Amino acid sequence: xxxxxxxGHISAFLELAKALxxxxxxxxxxxxxxxxxxxxxxxxxxxxxxxKLMDIILPYLPQLPRTLHTxxxxxxHLINTLKKIFLKGKPDxxxxxxxxxxxxIIYDFLLPCIPLMASTLHFPAVLFLTSGAAANSYHYHLRxxxxxIEYPFPEIFFQDHEHKKNKKVFDSLENDGIDEKNGITxxxxxxxxxxxxxxxxxxxxxxxxxxTFLFNKRFVPVGPLVRAFDQTDGGEYNDKxxxxxxxxxxxxxxxxxxxxxxxxxxxxxxxxALGLELSMxxxxxxxxxxxxxxxxxxxxxxxGFYERNWTRGLIVKDWAPQGRILKHSSIAGFVSHCGWNSxxxxxxxxxxxxxxxMQHEQPLNARxxxxxxxxxxxxxxxxxxxxxxxxxxxxxxxxxxxxxxESVRKKVKELSEKMxxxxxxxxxxxxxxxxxxxxxxxxxxxxxxxxx
Numbered sequence: 001x002x003x004x005x006x007x008g009h010i011s012a013f014l015e016l017a018k019a020l021x022x023x024x025x026x027x028x029x030x031x032x033x034x035x036x037x038x039x040x041x042x043x044x045x046x047x048x049x050x051x052k053l054m055d056i057i058l059p060y061l062p063q064l065p066r067t068l069h070t071x072x073x074x075x076x077h078l079i080n081t082l083k084k085i086f087l088k089g090k091p092d093x094x095x096x097x098x099x100x101x102x103x104x105i106i107y108d109f110l111l112p113c114i115p116l117m118a119s120t121l122h123f124p125a126v127l128f129l130t131s132g133a134a135a136n137s138y139h140y141h142l143r144x145x146x147x148x149i150e151y152p153f154p155e156i157f158f159q160d161h162e163h164k165k166n167k168k169v170f171d172s173l174e175n176d177g178i179d180e181k182n183g184i185t186x187x188x189x190x191x192x193x194x195x196x197x198x199x200x201x202x203x204x205x206x207x208x209x210x211x212t213f214l215f216n217k218r219f220v221p222v223g224p225l226v227r228a229f230d231q232t233d234g235g236e237y238n239d240k241x242x243x244x245x246x247x248x249x250x251x252x253x254x255x256x257x258x259x260x261x262x263x264x265x266x267x268x269x270x271x272x273a274l275g276l277e278l279s280m281x282x283x284x285x286x287x288x289x290x291x292x293x294x295x296x297x298x299x300x301x302x303x304g305f306y307e308r309n310w311t312r313g314l315i316v317k318d319w320a321p322q323g324r325i326l327k328h329s330s331i332a333g334f335v336s337h338c339g340w341n342s343x344x345x346x347x348x349x350x351x352x353x354x355x356x357x358m359q360h361e362q363p364l365n366a367r368x369x370x371x372x373x374x375x376x377x378x379x380x381x382x383x384x385x386x387x388x389x390x391x392x393x394x395x396x397x398x399x400x401x402x403x404x405x406e407s408v409r410k411k412v413k414e415l416s417e418k419m420x421x422x423x424x425x426x427x428x429x430x431x432x433x434x435x436x437x438x439x440x441x442x443x444x445x446x447x448x449x450x451x452x
Contacts, residue, residue: 001017001027001107002030002093002107003029003037004052004111005034006070007072008130009108010031010039012128012198013130014042014099016196016430017051018043018226019430020427021050028100028363029052030055030096031056032058033057033066034186035069042227056093059089063078064081071260076260078287081176083178084177084178087110092106093111093114093117097117097118098121101121103438104438105126106196109129110184111187112184114186115187115274124192126434127191127195128195129145129196132203132361133207134153134156134344134364135340135364136197140188151211156368156371156372158363158364158365161384173368179424190213191217193217194433194437195219196430197222198221199222202419203206203347203368203415219398224344234324238321241284241314245331251329251331251400253284254335255285255325255333257334257335259339263288263289266285270300271392273301273305275387276313276393277308279399280312281401282312284315284316284325285316287300287318301315301395323349324351331351332352333352333399334346334353337358338357338362347375347412347416348419352376352411353375353376354378354395370434373415375415376398377404377405377408378395
């Protein structure tokens with residue numbers, strides 16, 4: 001397995017590897033040293049027999065030491081630099097494949113070189129998408145169709161300010177010599193027979209079908225792949241967080257977290273804080289800063305905010321046990337950037353999303369949850385892309401205190417139940433697909449060797 005260096009991507013690949021381990025697959029997952037320590041602690045002793053985490057060494061750059069070869073905590077201005085050195089790792093990737101001689105390769109969206117290498121070495125290679133079907137189908141409809149042909153699902157769309165923000169991201173990639181748009185398309189086209197995607201039919205069935213139509217290649221859902229967590233795990237400080245939640249009434253508290261790769265500006269932190277204060281609702285809020293950023297939380301909060309809200313608000317720096325928090329009965333909603341892993345985790349826990357998308361495909365995920373599946377509410381932004389404290393307060397109160405909030409909580413619990421009922425069915429189908437692919441490749445290799 002070759003995932004991109006983002007924790008969300010590695011986590012999805014690792015959960016897939018764990019699921020395959022239960023079916024006697026042995027998986028070698030390659031990532032950088034900067035990611036290994038974090039993920040090794042998530043494996044049980046039994047899992048390490050079948051899931052091997054392996055180090056890859058990327059080209060050296062003085063502005064990007066090995067400790068920063070991960071997107072977690074990486075300052076945003078270094079993301080393109082990390083992508084460039086990741087793509088320059090081709091010789092190491094080829095050596096790994098030629099030495100290991102795997103039966104099958106599963107790769108991520110940034111590595112069109114991997115399926116080419118696999119073809120040269122006569123191994124099947126399959127793309128695994130860690131983002132959802134709605135977002136992917138929207139992007140590739142717009143990319144490959146005449147602009148006059150409308151995307152067939154009007155519930156999914158970008159606002160103008162979101163289009164502009166994404167265009168700036170792609171423009172910056174092109175300016176840095178990274179052809180990401182065409183690279184991703186080649187990853188799709190070169191995947192052998194099928195494409196795996198982290199979703200499930202009850203959530204995105206029609207979007208999975210539309211992707212199959214767009215690429216004339218079957219998209220196979222692997223399920224939500226939500227990491228199992230131990231309610232007793234997490235250490236003394238995390239236990240104190242749960243004790244704090246234990247004192248709150250059922251469905252009275254909002255959890256706020258924006259993932260490991262996005263950082264609110266000081267202005268956004270202050271507006272969100274004032275909105276939470278106006279809402280008069282309990283909250284637990286995780287605030288992060290990039291690596292080597294020495295900013296303290298009190299420096300960015302509105303003056304006097306902590307003193308005014310300490311009885312009903314808990315602010316945590318850097319990390320909190322998200323799974324344990326979302327499972328707690330006091331949680332009424334999750335203010336989220338709508339990263340796909342967070343979406344899957346919230347749905348699996350039966351917690352509705354208060355969508356505050358920030359970048360990339362996140363606005364499309366938000367529209368899916370709010371407009372299509374109706375398991376969330378969205379904090380609306382103005383034409384410049386800014387949100388207000390009044391809008392934050394309105395939506396938070398609506399989720400916790402009003403009937404609309406009750407309705408979305410009921411819907412998400414129904415969807416969570418469907419997810420549980422589906423159980424391991426998606427993974428069983430994935431196993432069948434991968435075994436068939438391997439058997440077909442064996443036949444192809446046999447005939448190739450007979451011929452040459």
